[in-house]
Amino acid sequence: MEVSMGKSRDKGGVEKKLKKVYTTYIRPLLMNKKSLLGLIILTGFFIMGIFGPLIVPLNMESDISKRFLPPSKEHILGTDYFGIDIFAQIVHGTWSVLVLAFLPSIFAILMAVSIGITAGYLKGIFGRVVNGIIDVFMTVPSFPAMLLMAAIFKNVSMVFAAFLMSIWMWAGPAKMIRARVYSIRSMEFVEAAELLEMPKSHIIFKEITPHLMPYIFMQFVNMIKYSVGASQGLMFLGLLKFNPCHWGAMLNIAVTQTGSIYLPFAIHYPLSIIFFIVLMLIGCTLLSYGVEEIFNPKLRTYE
Amino acid sequence: MSPKHVLKKFGIFILFVWAALSLTFILVHLMPGDPAYVLATMYMQQWNIKFEEAYKMAQESLAWDPTKPIWVRYVEYFANLLKGDLGESIVYRESINKIVAKSIPWTIFIGSISLFLAYMIGIYLGSHAAWKRGKASDTSIFSLGIVLSSFPSFVMAVFILIFLGVKFKLIPLGGAYSEWIDPGFTPEFIGSVLYHAIGPVIALSAENIAIYILGMRNSAVSVIQEDFVNFAVMRGLKNKTISRKYVRRPAILPLITNLAASVGFLFGGATLAETIFRYPGIGYQFGTALGMRDYPLIVGLFTVQILAVLIAMFFIELIYPLVDPRARER
Numbered sequence: 001m002e003v004s005m006g007k008s009r010d011k012g013g014v015e016k017k018l019k020k021v022y023t024t025y026i027r028p029l030l031m032n033k034k035s036l037l038g039l040i041i042l043t044g045f046f047i048m049g050i051f052g053p054l055i056v057p058l059n060m061e062s063d064i065s066k067r068f069l070p071p072s073k074e075h076i077l078g079t080d081y082f083g084i085d086i087f088a089q090i091v092h093g094t095w096s097v098l099v100l101a102f103l104p105s106i107f108a109i110l111m112a113v114s115i116g117i118t119a120g121y122l123k124g125i126f127g128r129v130v131n132g133i134i135d136v137f138m139t140v141p142s143f144p145a146m147l148l149m150a151a152i153f154k155n156v157s158m159v160f161a162a163f164l165m166s167i168w169m170w171a172g173p174a175k176m177i178r179a180r181v182y183s184i185r186s187m188e189f190v191e192a193a194e195l196l197e198m199p200k201s202h203i204i205f206k207e208i209t210p211h212l213m214p215y216i217f218m219q220f221v222n223m224i225k226y227s228v229g230a231s232q233g234l235m236f237l238g239l240l241k242f243n244p245c246h247w248g249a250m251l252n253i254a255v256t257q258t259g260s261i262y263l264p265f266a267i268h269y270p271l272s273i274i275f276f277i278v279l280m281l282i283g284c285t286l287l288s289y290g291v292e293e294i295f296n297p298k299l300r301t302y303e
Numbered sequence: 304m305s306p307k308h309v310l311k312k313f314g315i316f317i318l319f320v321w322a323a324l325s326l327t328f329i330l331v332h333l334m335p336g337d338p339a340y341v342l343a344t345m346y347m348q349q350w351n352i353k354f355e356e357a358y359k360m361a362q363e364s365l366a367w368d369p370t371k372p373i374w375v376r377y378v379e380y381f382a383n384l385l386k387g388d389l390g391e392s393i394v395y396r397e398s399i400n401k402i403v404a405k406s407i408p409w410t411i412f413i414g415s416i417s418l419f420l421a422y423m424i425g426i427y428l429g430s431h432a433a434w435k436r437g438k439a440s441d442t443s444i445f446s447l448g449i450v451l452s453s454f455p456s457f458v459m460a461v462f463i464l465i466f467l468g469v470k471f472k473l474i475p476l477g478g479a480y481s482e483w484i485d486p487g488f489t490p491e492f493i494g495s496v497l498y499h500a501i502g503p504v505i506a507l508s509a510e511n512i513a514i515y516i517l518g519m520r521n522s523a524v525s526v527i528q529e530d531f532v533n534f535a536v537m538r539g540l541k542n543k544t545i546s547r548k549y550v551r552r553p554a555i556l557p558l559i560t561n562l563a564a565s566v567g568f569l570f571g572g573a574t575l576a577e578t579i580f581r582y583p584g585i586g587y588q589f590g591t592a593l594g595m596r597d598y599p600l601i602v603g604l605f606t607v608q609i610l611a612v613l614i615a616m617f618f619i620e621l622i623y624p625l626v627d628p629r630a631r632e633r
Contacts, residue, residue, distance in 0.1 A: 143571030
């Protein structure tokens with residue numbers, strides 16, 4: 001019966017649904033100053049990552065005569081140790097930075113949601129075992145664990161690196177989702193659905209999950225912020241090597257390999273990389289705090 | 304707190320130690336990556352030898368023999384751990400226990416100072432911002448929190464190294480103390496140690512300060528809207544009394560449970576920050592071990608980090624009922 005109901009939904013239904021998604025999730029994001037600013041910054045980076053490489057050409061051939069040129073018209077942010085334009089490198093690295101921010105978060109949120117709901121909804125010994133697994137994963141310090149995993153593999157691909165990172169990111173959010181499910185489970189409407197002998201899939205996806213959406217979204221945004229920082233760290237230690245233009249890898253070259261932080265005439269090199277890393281993280285932080293304010297009205301400032 | 308309660312918590316602690324170490328053991332040993340292969344390619348490049356030769360050497364220098372069944376290695380790992388033996392480092396040819404013993408005091412030193420600073424500053428500023436919500440001082444503290452939380456510890460480390468170290472020459476560029484001073488309980492040595500700790504401490508605290516500012520602000524804002532605070536206002540209590548005794552105290556509670564997570568977080572940050580400052584703590588050793596693919600040392604240091612987090616958690620759980628009367632057993 002349910003299947004036929006789903007199929008009979010016409011175009012108007014889809015439109016209505018989209019409108020609902022817009023009013024509940026997207027419009028508040030645009031109305032809140034913090035999340036709007038965060039979104040603008042991140043959108044800017046997406047545009048830079050997708051269209052930037054088409055506009056800014058990158059010439060990776062080293063030219064020692066141009067070493068450490070200061071910022072000028074020709075080289076907006078100057079050149080690095082090898083005489084390569086810094087801005088071009090940053091633009092060409094943006095996409096991999098974004099992928100390493102979003103992909104691990106997508107993997108991790110999928111794990112967190114499925115495991116968190118399982119642990120919260122199932123009663124008895126099985127639910128407790130799943131909860132125990134979450135607890136164990138939470139005690140392992142996540143960034144050192146990522147470093148350890150990355151060191152075992154040689155030449156990890158980007159997707160696999162994202163997967164390795166996500167293994168150590170899902171546990172905390174899963175715990176919070178579990179706690180929410182646990183409290184929602186004992187509410188009247190869920191009990192009513194259970195008394196009506198609705199299928200479990202219906203109770204989980206149609207009754208419980210809609211109430212989790214704000215939490216899931218909040219956790220997802222926090223994960224993005226975390227993985228931006230963590231992936232920069234992994235690249236900085238040289239444990240992942242797939243793009244020399246990834247900002248963490250660039251900072252590694254700037255700090256440990258060419259020692260340009262110790263040269264007063266070369267500090268534009270590390271500083272411009274730091275600027276972009278921090279700007280992206282500020283965007284993420286603003287978005288995550290804005291989202292938190294939207295779904296937790298207690299936090300809002302008086303306007 | 305009854306002895307039975309402590310014993311129960313201790314049992315849970317042991318269970319967690321076992322589970323967390325088993326988890327990492329399984330992930331390290333069952334993952335399809337081959338540490339011997341990675342190590343062999345490194346040897347090959349280093350000494351210009353044939354791959355087969357390098358592979359053999361790599362296998363020998365690994366603490367575990369990949370041909371042994373996994374459960375034998377598992378039992379060996381825990382047997383050694385129970386004896387308090389973490390194995391031997393490949394690169395240094397030295398017992399890992401010794402490396403840990405000489406490096407962990409440095410990390411505890413800068414880690415505890417920066418955690419203490421972050422906690423104090425964060426809680427003070429966070430509760431202040433919550434109390435002045437919507438006013439100028441809130442906005443500025445909040446913006447500070449946003450900016451600080453966007454500086455991962457290693458970016459902060461590079462940043463202050465450039466400005467305070469290279470440009471203004473206010474802090475040393477690396478190390479834990481000046482090499483020409485003999486270690487000992489002399490004022491020069493202690494001064495030098497403190498002087499060298501400034502950089503790493505700032506780098507490690509920055510992100511934690513932000514976490515505590517934003518966390519405390521969130522938590523205090525929710526407390527301020529509780530009825531008992533309104534009632535205190537109606538009773539005409541002084542603002543100072545309300546903000547200190549009625550708001551700050553309950554608002555701190557969720558942050559105390561957060562401290563254990565901060566310890567783990569600190570180790571992550573320390574790996575990068577200590578590497579940048581060449582500060583000879585656990586994180587620096589971990590960073591170099593990772594760079595040189597010294598697997599026994601990597602696993603040994605990671606074991607120490609997990610233990611540290613769990614010990615911190617154990618103590619916080621023991622102390623928590625003292626702070627929160629609601630968590631006390633009746």
